[in-house]
Amino acid sequence: MTDGAVRQAGLFAAWRSMLVRDLTLAMRRRADVLTSLFFFVIVVSLFPLGVSPEMAVLRGIAPGVIWVAALLATMLSLGRMFADDHHDGSLEQMLLLPHPLSLLLLGKVLAHWLVSGLPLVLLSPLLGMQLGLDGDAIGLLMVTLLLGTPVLSLIGATGAALTLGVRGGGVLVSLLVLPLYIPVLIFGTGAVDAGLSGMSYEGHLSLLGAFLVLALVTTPLATAAALRISVE
Amino acid sequence: MLEIRDLECVRGDHRLFRGLNFSLQGGELLYLRGSNGSGKTSLLRTVCGLLEPAAGEVLWKGENVRSQRDEFNAELTYLGHLNGVKGELTAFENLRLGCALSGLAVGEDELYDALERIGLGGREDLPTQVLSQGQKRRVALARLLLSRARLWVLDEPFTALDVAAVDQLAKLIEAHLQKGGMAMFTTHQAVDIRAGAVHEVNLDAQQA
Numbered sequence: 001m002t003d004g005a006v007r008q009a010g011l012f013a014a015w016r017s018m019l020v021r022d023l024t025l026a027m028r029r030r031a032d033v034l035t036s037l038f039f040f041v042i043v044v045s046l047f048p049l050g051v052s053p054e055m056a057v058l059r060g061i062a063p064g065v066i067w068v069a070a071l072l073a074t075m076l077s078l079g080r081m082f083a084d085d086h087h088d089g090s091l092e093q094m095l096l097l098p099h100p101l102s103l104l105l106l107g108k109v110l111a112h113w114l115v116s117g118l119p120l121v122l123l124s125p126l127l128g129m130q131l132g133l134d135g136d137a138i139g140l141l142m143v144t145l146l147l148g149t150p151v152l153s154l155i156g157a158t159g160a161a162l163t164l165g166v167r168g169g170g171v172l173v174s175l176l177v178l179p180l181y182i183p184v185l186i187f188g189t190g191a192v193d194a195g196l197s198g199m200s201y202e203g204h205l206s207l208l209g210a211f212l213v214l215a216l217v218t219t220p221l222a223t224a225a226a227l228r229i230s231v232e
Numbered sequence: 233m234l235e236i237r238d239l240e241c242v243r244g245d246h247r248l249f250r251g252l253n254f255s256l257q258g259g260e261l262l263y264l265r266g267s268n269g270s271g272k273t274s275l276l277r278t279v280c281g282l283l284e285p286a287a288g289e290v291l292w293k294g295e296n297v298r299s300q301r302d303e304f305n306a307e308l309t310y311l312g313h314l315n316g317v318k319g320e321l322t323a324f325e326n327l328r329l330g331c332a333l334s335g336l337a338v339g340e341d342e343l344y345d346a347l348e349r350i351g352l353g354g355r356e357d358l359p360t361q362v363l364s365q366g367q368k369r370r371v372a373l374a375r376l377l378l379s380r381a382r383l384w385v386l387d388e389p390f391t392a393l394d395v396a397a398v399d400q401l402a403k404l405i406e407a408h409l410q411k412g413g414m415a416m417f418t419t420h421q422a423v424d425i426r427a428g429a430v431h432e433v434n435l436d437a438q439q440a
Contacts, residue, residue, distance in 0.1 A: 013332050013337075024325070087314075092316060095282060096281070099335070100302065
């Protein structure tokens with residue numbers, strides 16, 4: 001093997017280890033994961049009680065309610081993303097690895113999404129039914145969440161890295177990240193609304209896809225830079 | 233190999249040291265002295281690239297480490313105040329993932345062997361959060377046994393270790409130096425390590 005090939009194999013092994021490590025840690029701290037999931041379910045379930053049990057009303061607000069709840073549930077899980085690693089010194093070791101940090105971070109963000117984003121997508125049909133959405137709309141809602149929640153994890157990682165070690169970082173990260181979530185929210189709910197009223201929703205989905213690609217390319221670099229600053 | 237040129241370090245408004253120069257070749261040991269707050273940890277972190285120097289540069293093989301981070305990191309093992317050990321993972325998992333992340337292809341037998349040698353035999357499969365402070369330190373030290381890095385940067389490596397472990401670590405550093413490695417460390421304990429050449433930097437004398 002050439003030197004480059006050896007390094008690539010090493011990078012892939014490291015990337016996979018990062019993913020496995022974070023998934024294992026999440027499995028050992030299941031309570032943390034379940035908290036944000038229950039939060040998601042409860043927030044959505046409050047709306048029929050608080051707004052109106054009328055199916056027509058609920059159907060109209062369903063995409064927005066589920067999407068906003070997904071944003072907030074993601075926010076809840078961001079604090080843990082780097083805080084423990086920062087606290088126990090793993091972060092320093094991570095910064096000293098002989099691999100590009102931004103690529104390793106993609107493994108970490110993927111682990112975060114698998115643990116706190118994907119479950120939201122999988123739970124959304126149940127909540128959609130609760131709010132009176134029909135099969136097509138639920139399918140569409142799932143697609144938008146599938147495209148949108150990885151963006152939430154990616155942007156959230158940057159926010160979490162920027163507020164690392166700052167007192168009251170939990171509140172600060174919301175102020176920092178929620179405005180950046182707005183485009184995802186608009187086009188996520190927009191697609192489902194368009195689908196409900198029988199209009200074309202491909203444009204919304206394309207834009208969500210574009211956000212995902214953009215976030216995949218740019219946020220790991222920003223997160224890596226923020227992490228380097230945080231240990232100084 | 234490693235060369236520190238005109239290094240200056242500032243934390244907050246306080247300048248810790250400036251105009252620091254030294255170099256380290258294969259087989260040589262650098263012993264960093266200084267009172268509390270004299271900048272020992274900051275110097276070690278600057279050498280690793282975790283801190284940006286206020287002025288001056290850290291050169292590895294004649295090139296600034298900042299322009300060759302991945303290459304430099306591949307030859308560097310850093311042990312800081314914090315162990316970098318995950319409490320939820322077992323000692324074995326910590327070591328295995330640590331090696332895989334730093335690109336070391338190590339077999340399971342080697343991992344168990346390293347843990348055995350560092351005195352964690354029989355404790356490999358316990359979550360490290362139930363281990364004592366000294367045992368957690370040993371988990372971090374086990375990485376040194378498997379490390380193929382040429383430069384070891386150790387920040388107070390002997391804290392929390394018992395007499396036998398201190399002795400073992402000193403031998404480990406000696407063996408590393410004999411193989412042509414380099415090490416720099418700080419300690420407040422008197423430890424006897426034989427090396428090709430021992431440099432000493434006293435940061436108290438560098439106060440500007």
